[in-house]
Amino acid sequence: MSNSDKSVVSRLRKLIGEGAYRPGERLGEVAVSEQLGVSRTPVRLAFRTLEQEGLLQRAGKRGFMVREFTDADVLCAVEVRGVLEGLAARRLAEQGLSADLDAELQVWIQKGRELLAKGYLEERDIDAWSELNHHFHEAIVGSAGSPVIGDAIARNNHLPFAAADSIVIDSEALDREYRKLQLAQIQHELVVQALRHGEGARAEMLMREHAFIGLRYGELLGLGAGPGGAR
Amino acid sequence: MSNSDKSVVSRLRKLIGEGAYRPGERLGEVAVSEQLGVSRTPVRLAFRTLEQEGLLQRAGKRGFMVREFTDADVLCAVEVRGVLEGLAARRLAEQGLSADLDAELQVWIQKGRELLAKGYLEERDIDAWSELNHHFHEAIVGSAGSPVIGDAIARNNHLPFAAADSIVIDSEALDREYRKLQLAQIQHELVVQALRHGEGARAEMLMREHAFIGLRYGELLGLGAGPGGAR
DNA sequence: AGGCTCTACTTTGGATCCAAACACAAGATT
DNA sequence: AATCTTGTGTTTGGATCCAAAGTAGAGCCT
Known part of the structure; x- marks a missing residue:
């Protein structure tokens, strides 16, 4: 988890915290990777981390979605x-x-x-x-x-x-x-x-x-x- | 997190729980991937998950180690x-x-x-x-x-x-x-x-x-x- | 002889490629 | 007309390749 990897996690964490993605919105690996200017690999790693943190949620069998909080x-x-x-x-x-x-x-x-x-x-x-x-x-x-x-x-x-x-x-x-x-x-x-x-x-x-x-x-x-x- | 991915996480979890690795032992990606018969990619993903779960711990700047519990x-x-x-x-x-x-x-x-x-x-x-x-x-x-x-x-x-x-x-x-x-x-x-x-x-x-x-x-x-x- | 530095090797991180799974849609059959 | 099936497209997962960072060891200098 060197510079970029950590930074992808925290950048995503920040984006989610700021509400850049709507709650419930599905996040595709390619879309996010392009948006952040990195390859899919660090994004995939970050998604797993953010899932464990509770900010992302599995969306059915296909990818992740932003968890919404009541x-x-x-x-x-x-x-x-x-x-x-x-x-x-x-x-x-x-x-x-x-x-x-x-x-x-x-x-x-x-x-x-x-x-x-x-x-x-x-x-x-x-x-x-x-x-x-x-x-x-x-x-x-x-x-x-x-x-x-x-x-x-x-x-x-x-x-x-x-x-x-x-x-x-x-x-x-x-x-x-x-x-x-x-x-x-x-x-x-x-x-x-x-x-x-x-x-x-x-x-x-x-x-x-x-x-x-x-x-x-x-x-x-x-x-x-x-x-x-x-x- | 299809079959293999999930299985790598749970297989590792099981191995650690059984004490297959000594507490404090450093886990290399290549070693584990060969041991489990998969490529490095799912192992890298699993390490991140297991780190979040608290079973693994970063070992300095180089890789992970099995966390020991008192x-x-x-x-x-x-x-x-x-x-x-x-x-x-x-x-x-x-x-x-x-x-x-x-x-x-x-x-x-x-x-x-x-x-x-x-x-x-x-x-x-x-x-x-x-x-x-x-x-x-x-x-x-x-x-x-x-x-x-x-x-x-x-x-x-x-x-x-x-x-x-x-x-x-x-x-x-x-x-x-x-x-x-x-x-x-x-x-x-x-x-x-x-x-x-x-x-x-x-x-x-x-x-x-x-x-x-x-x-x-x-x-x-x-x-x-x-x-x-x-x- | 001890310490410093340079080099070679090990290991991790990132990118790309390929395969498999899933969703959606269109067409055919009952 | 409705449903099942098949085909295509999209998306994720796994493998491999390349680069960068770090470590250890050996050689050199003081």
């Missing part, structure tokens, strides 16, 4: 991430978190505090939050004692809307996003608190709830409906 | 299945189970009762249990409202030891297996009971615990250690 699918994908990250957090709490990990988590907590300290949100803060959020989640999942959990989460995250760092969408309503991130920050801190005290059940439930922040919290935080619900 | 990985895989099936059960309880599904679950419960009614276990009962157990789990997962959960479980089940129907291993100690299946049957019935009453949390926890039956229950059910623990 609102229920989106909700489920978020819940799946929730229970898996919850599992990681619980295991971590039960086995006790190491001094190293404690320190690392503290770093991301601190960065979050600093980011939100000034009381409002700028455009460029969004990337910074994405970054630290990613590190925070990865630190927990990566220390759960086995890569199996992380792998399961990674596979789930291939669904474009399920990933943890797809929280911030709306760079228009920065004040609402600010309140959302404030909540996320508190949840991060509560999770760390629970982890430190070995409170497995609490850590798990907090992590589960935290998964919903991109989905159900928009409605609460004011300013009407807005794009806080399902994508 | 006891912790096995435990985690079982826990992952537990939380995912638990999620499915909870969702089902929350949304209320349809009359159709209720009837179907009752069928598998009934078959389980009949299987265990005679008070002991024969060799051929094992397959019958595998069958009904599979149907029972699939009925619940398949009705959770979205294929996303089922997909996540299916991907997890690619790890050979994680699948729900890898419960019964030991056809020597049929009396111990009988007691194990008795417990499994009770757990099935309790899950259905909880589902009927809309008890989401109970259904979830029962399902989670049920996942451990192949792993931790052997020790309890007597006759010393035996192959009830991690493989």
Whole structure:
């Protein structure tokens, strides 16, 4: 999976994510290969990968089609991430978190505090939050004692809307996003608190709830409906 | 993925599961293709699929290696299945189970009762249990409202030891297996009971615990250690 | 003698070719 | 007139060929 091969997979992933192909549309190997300017071989390899990731689906016996996702699918994908990250957090709490990990988590907590300290949100803060959020989640999942959990989460995250760092969408309503991130920050801190005290059940439930922040919290935080619900 | 392609994937999966290749061993495309009597192309496709399934791992920049699994990985895989099936059960309880599904679950419960009614276990009962157990789990997962959960479980089940129907291993100690299946049957019935009453949390926890039956229950059910623990 | 570099070989990735399977359509038969 | 059958065209799967990247080994230089 050298340059081109990986790039075909990610280029296709991006195209599908952007909705370049209609859901349910059949994808022919030749058509895609011409469109991407490569031969059929890497496209065939990419199709298999994307099928495993769940973005493509076999269309009868002949080729693949773009899988379509309903609102229920989106909700489920978020819940799946929730229970898996919850599992990681619980295991971590039960086995006790190491001094190293404690320190690392503290770093991301601190960065979050600093980011939100000034009381409002700028455009460029969004990337910074994405970054630290990613590190925070990865630190927990990566220390759960086995890569199996992380792998399961990674596979789930291939669904474009399920990933943890797809929280911030709306760079228009920065004040609402600010309140959302404030909540996320508190949840991060509560999770760390629970982890430190070995409170497995609490850590798990907090992590589960935290998964919903991109989905159900928009409605609460004011300013009407807005794009806080399902994508 | 016609005959041969699918067969290469499953043949390789089987070979790896049987331990034909040592964990950590590097797999060359040419070697495997010669061994299986096909060209390199289907092997290349299969490697990508098996990588996504988690059975193979990239070995640096050069090819793939057989992934090795520790006891912790096995435990985690079982826990992952537990939380995912638990999620499915909870969702089902929350949304209320349809009359159709209720009837179907009752069928598998009934078959389980009949299987265990005679008070002991024969060799051929094992397959019958595998069958009904599979149907029972699939009925619940398949009705959770979205294929996303089922997909996540299916991907997890690619790890050979994680699948729900890898419960019964030991056809020597049929009396111990009988007691194990008795417990499994009770757990099935309790899950259905909880589902009927809309008890989401109970259904979830029962399902989670049920996942451990192949792993931790052997020790309890007597006759010393035996192959009830991690493989 | 140890380390660096250059070369040759191994191995993977991409492209193309050929065969087989499947779908669609048109025609023939009952 | 409806259905079955046959034929053609499209599309995927498998094999082989070629190129590129990487590794190991040997030789040379310090």
